[in-house]
Amino acid sequence: MVTQLLSSGDVALAKAFIEAQGLAFEPGFDDLVGVFEGGALVAAGARAGEVLKMVAIDPAHQSGALLGELVGELVRLGRSAGHDGLFVFTRPAHATSFEALNFRLLASHATVALLEYGGRFEAWQAAARAALAALEARRPLRPGATTGAVVVNANPFTFGHQWLVEQAAARCGRLVVLVVREDRSAFPFEARRRLVRQGTRHLAEVLVLDTGPYAVSAVTFPAYFLSRADPVAGIQMELDLALFGQRLAPALGVTRRFVGTEPRCATTRAYNAAMRRVLPAFGIEVVELPRLEAGGAPVSASAVRAALLSGDVAALPALVPPSTLSYLLSDEGRAVRARLGGAEGRHA
Amino acid sequence: MKIARKAQAGTMQSSDLMVALEPADELSVEIESTVKKQFDHLIRAVVDEVLARHGVTAGRVRLTDRGALDYAIQARLETALSRAAER
Numbered sequence: 001m002v003t004q005l006l007s008s009g010d011v012a013l014a015k016a017f018i019e020a021q022g023l024a025f026e027p028g029f030d031d032l033v034g035v036f037e038g039g040a041l042v043a044a045g046a047r048a049g050e051v052l053k054m055v056a057i058d059p060a061h062q063s064g065a066l067l068g069e070l071v072g073e074l075v076r077l078g079r080s081a082g083h084d085g086l087f088v089f090t091r092p093a094h095a096t097s098f099e100a101l102n103f104r105l106l107a108s109h110a111t112v113a114l115l116e117y118g119g120r121f122e123a124w125q126a127a128a129r130a131a132l133a134a135l136e137a138r139r140p141l142r143p144g145a146t147t148g149a150v151v152v153n154a155n156p157f158t159f160g161h162q163w164l165v166e167q168a169a170a171r172c173g174r175l176v177v178l179v180v181r182e183d184r185s186a187f188p189f190e191a192r193r194r195l196v197r198q199g200t201r202h203l204a205e206v207l208v209l210d211t212g213p214y215a216v217s218a219v220t221f222p223a224y225f226l227s228r229a230d231p232v233a234g235i236q237m238e239l240d241l242a243l244f245g246q247r248l249a250p251a252l253g254v255t256r257r258f259v260g261t262e263p264r265c266a267t268t269r270a271y272n273a274a275m276r277r278v279l280p281a282f283g284i285e286v287v288e289l290p291r292l293e294a295g296g297a298p299v300s301a302s303a304v305r306a307a308l309l310s311g312d313v314a315a316l317p318a319l320v321p322p323s324t325l326s327y328l329l330s331d332e333g334r335a336v337r338a339r340l341g342g343a344e345g346r347h348a
Numbered sequence: 349m350k351i352a353r354k355a356q357a358g359t360m361q362s363s364d365l366m367v368a369l370e371p372a373d374e375l376s377v378e379i380e381s382t383v384k385k386q387f388d389h390l391i392r393a394v395v396d397e398v399l400a401r402h403g404v405t406a407g408r409v410r411l412t413d414r415g416a417l418d419y420a421i422q423a424r425l426e427t428a429l430s431r432a433a434e435r
Contacts (some may be wrong), residue, residue: 065362072366079354079368100382101414102413117377117412118410119380157395252416265358
């Protein structure tokens with residue numbers, strides 16, 4: 001029977017057990033469950049938000065039903081907590097064990113595989129394909145023309161983003177702009193996406209979609225949203241990109257990914273470098289475009305946030321298009337500006 | 349009856365299934381199964397029969413199946429329905 005491990009004694013047992021199975025015990029979970037047999041722990045696993053982690057089964061019990069029992073309980077608890085879809089990171093060798101539990105393999109790269117339970121990727125893909133088909137009906141892609149993609153957080157959308165999108169769109173037949181869905185930024189997702197739509201409306205070949213949780217999200221790339229350096233960030237960003245190459249790009253017919261050069265942020269620079277390492281193997285060409293500059297500094301969302309924070313409203317018209325400007329000066333934008341002071345992290 | 353709240357039933361064990369229900373304006377049935385290729389239509393038929401018998405006309409029904417037999421599908425779905433019903 002699967003039991004919740006709540007007492008400090010049980011948690012200590014779980015820690016020793018999980019570490020004995022060669023996994024790192026990370027505190028910071030919502031549920032920790034285990035299975036005892038004859039007084040000893042033979043299986044343990046945890047859930048942090050929508051991610052299952054530290055799932056370990058005693059080697060002598062690995063051919064049985066323990067994984068199903070354990071993961072079934074974690075899924076039940078996750079759903080009770082309001083998480084419809086759940087992710088698990090595991091070793092590629094264990095991916096099939098999760099597939100037998102109706103998890104779907106999203107991406108596998110080097111030592112890590114990412115799987116999802118709940119069919120959300122299929123739903124994301126269906127919505128993206130329907131939007132592409134609607135664009136195709138309005139404006140068919142020239143035969144042989146390339147579909148490109150850019151991923152933007154657009155926190156908020158600036159002249160820099162607009163310039164990047166225009167440059168990228170000019171270099172392919174169709175451009176998909178994927179707005180990061182993760183709501184960990186100062187500007188909420190709905191507003192960020194709206195401003196991207198408004199700021200790219202003059203480009204008929206541009207389709208604005210969202211990444212779902214499948215790119216630069218708290219699941220695929222948590223380090224993007226944290227200010228501390230994380231030793232596993234390198235593995236995570238490569239997996240994030242493998243997911244783009246294995247799943248997102250094929251779903252959208254994308255064979256070229258555009259990115260702005262990154263002079264300031266080390267994490268983003270490392271992400272760009274990882275892009276050049278990982279994506280060509282999936283037949284995706286990486287095109288780095290120089291950033292738009294104004295007055296010797298890149299026109300970036302962080303410059304906009306800094307101007308807002310210091311109350312330098314006069315600096316804004318040089319940084320953001322009119323659609324973003326009117327949002328920033330609206331009541332809705334003002335509410336976000338009030339929150340900016342308390343935001344933490346580089347991309348918050 | 350009406351699916352008035354989120355509810356679930358079942359396990360992830362072999363020969364069992366997990367059912368998740370939630371309120372929705374329209375009726376939808378999503379089936380994930382390790383034996384989907386062979387038995388998707390038969391699972392769907394059992395689900396449709398149970399839903400019709402209980403007069404369920406709206407809601408999102410999601411199943412993840414690991415080769416459950418008909419009576420297990422019926423029992424899990426009926427349990428989830430009674431948990432999702434208005435009290």
